[in-house]
Amino acid sequence: MACVGGPNFAALKEVCERPSLRWILQPKKLAFQSRTRMNLQSKASDEVEGSPLWEDKGLLQSEELYNYVLETSVYPREPTPLKEIRAITEIHPEFYMGTTPDSGQLIAMLLNLLNAKNTIEIGIFTGYSLLLTALTIPDDGKIIAIDPDRQSYEMGLPVIQKSGVGHKIDFKNSRALPVLDELLKDEKNKGGFDFAFVDADKTNYGNYHERLLQLVKVGGLIVYDNTLWYGTLVMPEERVVDELMRQGRSYLLELNRFLAADNRIEISQVTVGDGLTICRRLF
Ligand SMILES: C[S@@+](CC[C@H](N)C(=O)[O-])C[C@H]1O[C@@H](n2cnc3c(N)ncnc32)[C@H](O)[C@@H]1O
Numbered sequence: 001m002a003c004v005g006g007p008n009f010a011a012l013k014e015v016c017e018r019p020s021l022r023w024i025l026q027p028k029k030l031a032f033q034s035r036t037r038m039n040l041q042s043k044a045s046d047e048v049e050g051s052p053l054w055e056d057k058g059l060l061q062s063e064e065l066y067n068y069v070l071e072t073s074v075y076p077r078e079p080t081p082l083k084e085i086r087a088i089t090e091i092h093p094e095f096y097m098g099t100t101p102d103s104g105q106l107i108a109m110l111l112n113l114l115n116a117k118n119t120i121e122i123g124i125f126t127g128y129s130l131l132l133t134a135l136t137i138p139d140d141g142k143i144i145a146i147d148p149d150r151q152s153y154e155m156g157l158p159v160i161q162k163s164g165v166g167h168k169i170d171f172k173n174s175r176a177l178p179v180l181d182e183l184l185k186d187e188k189n190k191g192g193f194d195f196a197f198v199d200a201d202k203t204n205y206g207n208y209h210e211r212l213l214q215l216v217k218v219g220g221l222i223v224y225d226n227t228l229w230y231g232t233l234v235m236p237e238e239r240v241v242d243e244l245m246r247q248g249r250s251y252l253l254e255l256n257r258f259l260a261a262d263n264r265i266e267i268s269q270v271t272v273g274d275g276l277t278i279c280r281r282l283f
Pocket residue numbers: 097098099122123124125126127128129130146147148149152174175176177199200201204
C-alpha cells in the first residue's frame with residue numbers, strides 16, 4: 001500500500017479519498033460487517049432484512065448525511081497522519097474497530113477545551129484515537145496507552161513515530177485492569193489525569209469507571225466509545241444472535257442505566273460514531 005512506510009502524500013490522498021476506504025468507517029459498511037461478522041441477523045430473514053432497523057443507516061438518518069458530515073467537516077480537517085493510520089488499518093482483518101473520524105474530531109476538541117496534558121487510553125488497536133490524542137496534547141503531555149494486542153499497535157506505530165509524537169506515549173502491553181490498579185497504588189496518580197478514553201472490552205466498562213473516577217481529576221473527562229453498540233440496544237434481544245454481541249448489548253444497557261444515575265458525574269450521550277458517552281467528574 002502506497003502510504004505504508006513512506007510519506008507519499010499524493011498517493012496517500014488518493015487512497016484515503018477513494019470511495020472504498022470511505023465506506024470502511026461508514027454506517028452502511030459497519031452495519032453490513034456487523035451482520036456478517038457478528039451474526040446479528042440471518043440473510044434468510046426477510047422480516048429482518050426489510051426492517052427499518054437494518055436499512056444500513058447507522059446511527060444517522062441516512063448514509064448520505066453521514067457522508068456529508070465526513071466530507072464537509074471531518075476529512076478536510078483530519079491531519080494527514082490520521083488518514084495514514086486509517087489507510088493502514090484497511091488491511092487489518094478487524095479494520096472496522098478503529099475509532100471513527102467524526103468521533104475523533106469531537107475527542108480532539110474535548111482535549112483542547114480541557115487543555116488536557118495527562119491522559120489514559122484503554123483499547124489502542126492500530127492507534128487512530130491514540131495518535132489523535134498524541135497530536136492534540138502539548139509536547140510534554142503523556143498518554144498511558146493500554147492494550148494486550150501489541151501486534152495491532154505495531155501496525156500504526158511507524159506513523160506515530162514519523163509524526164514525532166511517540167515520546168508522549170507510554171504503551172502498556174497488558175489488559176487494562178492490572179495497569180489501573182497499579183496506578184492507583186500511588187497516591188500521586190489519584191486525580192492526576194485530565195482525560196480518559198475507553199474503547200475496549202465492554203464487559204469491563206463498569207470496572208474501568210470506578211478506577212478512572214479516582215484517576216481523573218475533578219472536572220476531568222472520561223469518554224466511553226460504542227455506548228450505542230451498533231444500534232442493538234433497541235433491538236429485541238432474540239435478534240442479536242451472536243453471543244458476544246448479545247453480552248455486549250446487555251453490559252452496555254446496564255452501563256448506560258448506571259451512568260445516567262451516577263451523581264458523581266455529568267454526562268452527555270453523543271450519537272457520533274457508534275455512540276460516545278462523555279462523563280465529567282463532579283467531585
Ligand atoms: C475497538 S478497538 C480500539 C480502537 C482504537 N480506539 C482506535 O482508534 O483504533 C478495541 C481494543 O481493545 C483492546 N482490548 C480488549 N480487551 C482489553 C482489555 N482487557 N484491556 C485493554 N484493552 C483491551 C483490543 O485488543 C482492541 O485493540
